[in-house]
Amino acid sequence: MIIHRTAGQAGSADYGWLQAKYAFSFGHYFDPAFLGYSPLKALNQEVLAPGAGFQPKSYPDVDIVNLILRGKHDIHDNDGLYLESRQDECLFFSPRKDISYTETNPCEQSPLTRIQIWLKAARGSLRGSPQKLMLTQQPVQLIASPDGENGSIDLQQGVRISHLMLPAGESLTLPLYGKRAFYQSVHGTVTADDGQKQGIIECGDGAFIQESREVTFQAQTTCRTLLIDILT
Template sequence: MIRVYPANERYHANHGWLDTYFSFSFAEYFDPNNMNFGPLRVLNDDVIQPLRGFGAHPHQEMEIVSIVLRGQLKHEDSLGNEAITTFGGIQRMSAGTGIVHSEVNPSATEEVNFLQLWFLPERRGLSPSYERTDFDISQLKNQLLPVVAKNPSSPHVAHIHQDLTIYLSDLEEGKEIVFEQEEGRRIFVFLIEGELVLNDTTILYKRDSARITEMPQLKIDANANSRFMLIDLP
């Protein structure tokens, strides 16, 4: 089954310094029927103004992934980690038993747009940790490139404490990808740019998402040059 969530039906909040869209219940937005999709708990599409951001704040018992789409995102945490991420980089933080961090836009002139994803961990009580990895943008072309996984295949893939894999792809107009997974798992698709057709029947437009169950094979066709994220979930 493919269930589409149109971009314009996401919860929207504009705080001036932060313009954000929520795909799941978060902060002031609460919908008991939209709490999670498997272990995927949060997907926020955030735009932060120059020299603004989220000040130091705590987290516990959550795997948090940030994917920068444009601009720069600066991370600092109570473990002493500090890094700036741009497109082509992934940051993964395991909050575990407790961590304090901040995420700000270090640019004085440019907005930052990033996807903030939270996942329930495979078990509680993990030691807090932080990781920043880089992937080869050219490898996105017409294939699914793993960028986060439970069992990373290379140092360019961030490690996450949950049985899932996050893929990114740049699919050219007229090209096709077929994704296969084990029976009983879930697929989440988020279209960053472009236009996709799923299994010849379902069209996704920019910033639409799809939650897919009971469908171990998914065919993805591009009606236009498209960039998208696919998550293989338990």
């Protein structure tokens, strides 16, 4: 079953230096019906103005996946950690609750566009071991998995994250390994069909997929999307 949620139904914020869309309750946006989806706690699409940054902060007990869609992204902490990411890189890190982190757009000329995903922290994970990979133009790229399958980021928990890039007119059928999944459109329009329900998902929309063994995406336009398969 596919449960569609439009971009207009999601949370949003515009602070001038930061523009954001929130799939789930986050910051000043609160909706008791959308407090996360099992281990998926946040999925934010954010644009930081040139030279802008967040104030130093600590994080709750989460693991974080950053996808840099455009620009540059820096993370510093007060314990000497420095992480730099550029366009088309995916960065995974596990923040410590006793450490303060600062995230910035170091470029004074160009905005930073990113997607940030929060997952409930994996128990027994090796905290403080960042991982990075390059995003490709492949139709489907597994970017994160429970055990680092095919060179993907090793999440050490039951979540698979796939990055999809489809030209207009192309279709792709993907198996689902868990009973739940979440689909997020970055840009473009697709028709999604899980054999139970079919729907059109447009730019910025999300969709909850439940009790489905596979889903077929038919690109109506050139599209870029994420599929988060929740195994537990």
